[in-house]
Amino acid sequence: DTGVSQNPRHKITKRGQNVTFRCDPISEHNRLYWYRQTLGQGPEFLTYFQNEAQLEKSRLLSDRFSAERPKGSFSTLEIQRTEQGDSAMYLCASSLGGNREKLFFGSGTQLSVL
Amino acid sequence: GESVGLHLPTLSVQEGDNSIINCAYSNSASDYFIWYKQESGKGPQFIIDIRSNMDKRQGQRVTVLLNKTVKHLSLQIAATQPGDSAVYFCAVLEGGGSYIPTFGRGTSLIVHP
Numbered sequence: 001d002t003g004v005s006q007n008p009r010h011k012i013t014k015r016g017q018n019v020t021f022r023c024d025p026i027s028e029h030n031r032l033y034w035y036r037q038t039l040g041q042g043p044e045f046l047t048y049f050q051n052e053a054q055l056e057k058s059r060l061l062s063d064r065f066s067a068e069r070p071k072g073s074f075s076t077l078e079i080q081r082t083e084q085g086d087s088a089m090y091l092c093a094s095s096l097g098g099n100r101e102k103l104f105f106g107s108g109t110q111l112s113v114l
Numbered sequence: 115g116e117s118v119g120l121h122l123p124t125l126s127v128q129e130g131d132n133s134i135i136n137c138a139y140s141n142s143a144s145d146y147f148i149w150y151k152q153e154s155g156k157g158p159q160f161i162i163d164i165r166s167n168m169d170k171r172q173g174q175r176v177t178v179l180l181n182k183t184v185k186h187l188s189l190q191i192a193a194t195q196p197g198d199s200a201v202y203f204c205a206v207l208e209g210g211g212s213y214i215p216t217f218g219r220g221t222s223l224i225v226h227p
Contacts, residue, residue: 108156
């Protein structure tokens with residue numbers, strides 16, 4: 001158990017619905033990352049936060065994707081108007097925030113869009 | 115941008131053998147490298163890391179070798195066990211203050227009893 005908690009573990013939704021995932025990082029970690037992983041591929045970076053500041057969001061897949069970390073602790077990732085191509089594992093990771101710190105991952109949220 | 119690749123998508127070994135998983139990267143400014151293990155249904159789990167000022171680092175049954183000249187790193191697992199069966203990823207951070215690890219596709223390690 002790495003200490004990064006993600007909820008829900010699984011989400012099944014219909015195309016066009018909005019979904020929101022939550023990530024609780026390791027408590028003393030100030031960097032939080034979101035990745036997406038499809039079958040047979042490595043994790044693909046989406047966005048990351050340093051405390052409450054979102055420092056990189058240009059790689060979010062479309063304007064339907066948004067993330068927040070309002071108090072610098074937990075984070076949410078929202079996908080609006082889901083499409084079947086959004087089906088994937090969404091992974092959250094956190095790190096201490098120093099120079100060259102390893103990331104600790106949660107178990108992910110598996111999204112299936114029908 | 116960073117391009118990270120793995121030489122073999124699947125590696126099958128017998129229990130007790132040593133395993134070597136390779137990874138190539140393209141950006142010579144990359145300065146931090148991490149190996150992760152991912153079991154089915156779980157997130158990636160940290161195994162070992164190495165910074166660009168080193169060429170070898172050892173952990174428990176694992177060794178990472180970094181060859182900056184050819185932009186290649188490898189993960190060696192000694193006395194491979196069935197519990198080592200998983201997908202292994204290398205992740206690379208570019209220099210210049212980037213804090214975003216880029217992952218390769220992964221190598222599936224299958225250990226036969």
